[in-house]
Amino acid sequence: MTLATQVNDQQQSITISGLNKSYDHTAKGELHYILKDVNLTIKSGEFFVLLGPSGCGKSTLLNMIAGFVSKTDGQLKVGKSEVEKPGQDRAVVFQQADASLFPWLNVRQNVEFGLKMKKVDKARRNEISSYYIELVGLQGHEQKYPRELSGGMKQRVQLARVLANDSSILLMDEPFGALDAMTRRTMQKELSHIWRQTGKTVIFVTHDISEAVLLGQRIGIMSRGPNSKVTDIYDVPLHYPRDPGQPDFIKLEKTIQAHFDHEYSI
Numbered sequence: 001m002t003l004a005t006q007v008n009d010q011q012q013s014i015t016i017s018g019l020n021k022s023y024d025h026t027a028k029g030e031l032h033y034i035l036k037d038v039n040l041t042i043k044s045g046e047f048f049v050l051l052g053p054s055g056c057g058k059s060t061l062l063n064m065i066a067g068f069v070s071k072t073d074g075q076l077k078v079g080k081s082e083v084e085k086p087g088q089d090r091a092v093v094f095q096q097a098d099a100s101l102f103p104w105l106n107v108r109q110n111v112e113f114g115l116k117m118k119k120v121d122k123a124r125r126n127e128i129s130s131y132y133i134e135l136v137g138l139q140g141h142e143q144k145y146p147r148e149l150s151g152g153m154k155q156r157v158q159l160a161r162v163l164a165n166d167s168s169i170l171l172m173d174e175p176f177g178a179l180d181a182m183t184r185r186t187m188q189k190e191l192s193h194i195w196r197q198t199g200k201t202v203i204f205v206t207h208d209i210s211e212a213v214l215l216g217q218r219i220g221i222m223s224r225g226p227n228s229k230v231t232d233i234y235d236v237p238l239h240y241p242r243d244p245g246q247p248d249f250i251k252l253e254k255t256i257q258a259h260f261d262h263e264y265s266i
């Protein structure tokens with residue numbers, strides 16, 4: 001069972017072309033680019049995984065799509081519109097859960113926050129939040145405040161809130177990194193299931209090649225920064241739900257690992 005709704009809107013494609021991002025200048029006074037000439041088209045309803053070394057600019061790119069970080073130049077569109085600010089259509093699971101939880105709201109209130117903003121009535125809010133709180137394994141902790149939770153628990157509150165909000169685009173920045181292996185497995189299965197049922201567009205950042213192959217339809221590899229870009233894209237032609245023990249799964253995992261070893265060994 002899921003409470004997420006089917007996405008009918010086909011306007012949730014993401015078009016990135018010649019996109020550059022610089023935060024500062026080099027000693028010579030030239031722009032110092034974190035991202036340089038990023039080109040990427042993500043189809044509406046696609047599950048796209050971004051893989052790349054630490055510090056290459058994955059979070060920066062995701063936050064630009066979210067509308068939290070402005071571009072230096074180039075094109076970045078969601079549907080037909082250039083991204084200028086955050087919107088209801090895009091929900092973000094941040095790498096640091098602390099960045100998104102309201103410290104003065106308890107678990108249930110945090111999960112229900114977006115629903116309240118959308119004026120969903122109390123009974124329905126309760127039904128939806130209970131469902132997702134249970135899904136992420138936080139039942140019994142509804143009344144706790146963020147300061148009373150561990151890092152992994154905070155991350156699960158964030159996930160429950162994003163799923164409860166039911167946006168058509170999910171931007172997920174290493175969302176399962178802080179979770180224990182069993183919870184991670186459950187969340188991976190559930191996210192994949194929700195995505196297949198609803199047709200949401202998902203961009204999922206991870207360091208974990210096995211997680212990338214388990215979830216993604218395509219996997220984009222980013223080069224080491226500065227001047228990072230999406231250099232290669234792998235298709236994952238495996239049926240869902242996927243089995244990490246299957247020979248084709250292992251083969252693709254090894255191919256991508258070899259790519260990484262080669263690209264980042266210097």
Ligand SMILES: Nc1ncnc2c1ncn2[C@@H]1O[C@H](COP(=O)(O)OP(=O)(O)OP(=O)(O)O)[C@@H](O)[C@H]1O
Pocket residue numbers: 023034052053054055056057058059060061095225
């Ligand atoms: N607000 C900022 N001002 C200046 N530089 C920044 C800012 N945010 C990020 N950077 C720089 O941009 C680069 C990319 O950072 P980003 O957080 O996007 O990397 P990442 O690929 O997400 O890394 P990780 O895998 O470790 O999370 C880094 O060199 C970082 O220092």
Ligand SMILES: [Mg+2]
Pocket residue numbers: 058059060095173
């Ligand atoms: Mg990051």
